[in-house]
Amino acid sequence: MVKAKFSRSCAPGRNVSNYPSRGSTPCANSTSPASVTKLPVAAVFNRHAKSSIHSQTMNFRISILLAWFTLNAAAEAPRNENTVVLDETGVSNLDIQTAQAEEGDFERTLFVLGEIEHTCASHSVLSSRVAGRAIEVLAHKGDFVSKDEVIARIESRQPGSPPPTIELKASAGGLVISSQVHPGAPVEPDKELMVIHDLTKVWVLAKVPQNQASILKQGLTARVRIPALGNDLREAEYLQLGVDADPAKGTIDAIFELPNPGNQLRPGMRAEVSLLASKREGVLGIPRDALQGDHSNRFVFIKDYELENAFVRVPVTVGEMSGERVEITSGLFPGDEVVTQGAYALAFAGKGNASLKEALDAAHGHPHNEDGTEMTAEQIAAAEAGHDHGHTHGSGGPLVLFLSIACGVLFLMLLASPFVLRARAKA
Incomplete structure (x- = not known):
């Protein structure tokens, strides 16, 4: 009979499993095979089991999220929710005017106020x-x-x-x-x-913020609008800084020379001055009048590609703004016709005073649903069968209901997934 020997550090009765294993027991002199082999195998098994459960949980959650997003994308708002269809009278009453979104030079401008003064030599x-x-x-x-x-x-x-x-x-x-x-x-x-x-030439004294005065250089051209004379823009050339700065307002006078044909400009007239601060090429921009909404929800109305007198509300992301133009970073393509005059009124026009369904039917030559989608053969047959009863079956109702229920079930499954997998792991 062989007696087991224990080292001083591993006395009888000590629980070896309390020590973390790294391939061997903490008691190097122990002669028990079970204490040497069984403990590391159990630890490795537990670690792999936990990793497997965590992996299954992540895969299950990812699958449910993908299905959730797919159903949401399928259930997006129908076309008629973002389209305003007008008749000729409505377009005329709102005085709708459009302009194209174009790529070109984008000038960031600094807007300041000023006034007309006579020149010293005059x-x-x-x-x-x-x-x-x-x-x-x-x-x-x-x-x-x-x-x-x-x-x-x-x-x-x-x-x-x-x-x-x-x-x-x-x-x-x-x-x-x-x-x-x-x-x-x-x-x-x-x-x-x-x-x-002598008013053949006059000065424009622009009140420029002192922290922006670094853009004032020889050869700088300013665009000047005189409110008393309408919206015409005139070009003035930078001459020099004024004599005094205004420490209270933080401005300094910048003197620009402006031709005055016809002597229409008079000393004391108010001037609105736009100074070129920077210039970039190949920037997609639209007139500033086309941009609607607040800072958190910017959108424009574009002319529908195929329907006459139809305008689609499109969300956009904006970049820099200049005096007359605004940079569009996403939401539009070059050539899109955006509504400039009448855009604000379109935002409150609802769905318009004409039917999107009738406009699409006339344009495409086949029937459409009220939301703008094409009618299937089954929907056409159902509509023809129900015509004698004085109604037309709605479109999209059962589909939207099914998708809503499916999204709710998937959401509940997502919430319950951790509890199900834990129970399965314990079993």
């Missing part, structure tokens, strides 16, 4: 070299005068019978801004009689 003054009395005034405030045109006559105080008369001529052409001379009024050499501004 300022001229009328005065007399001798004292006397104004006997004739030929130009008044608001009149345009030409260079060397006689605009006043002065009777000198020098003796004579009659006293000498002096003609005062305009030193430059332009608009008479102010006049302090009137018939019979005394005239002194040190007094200004009239102020004349």
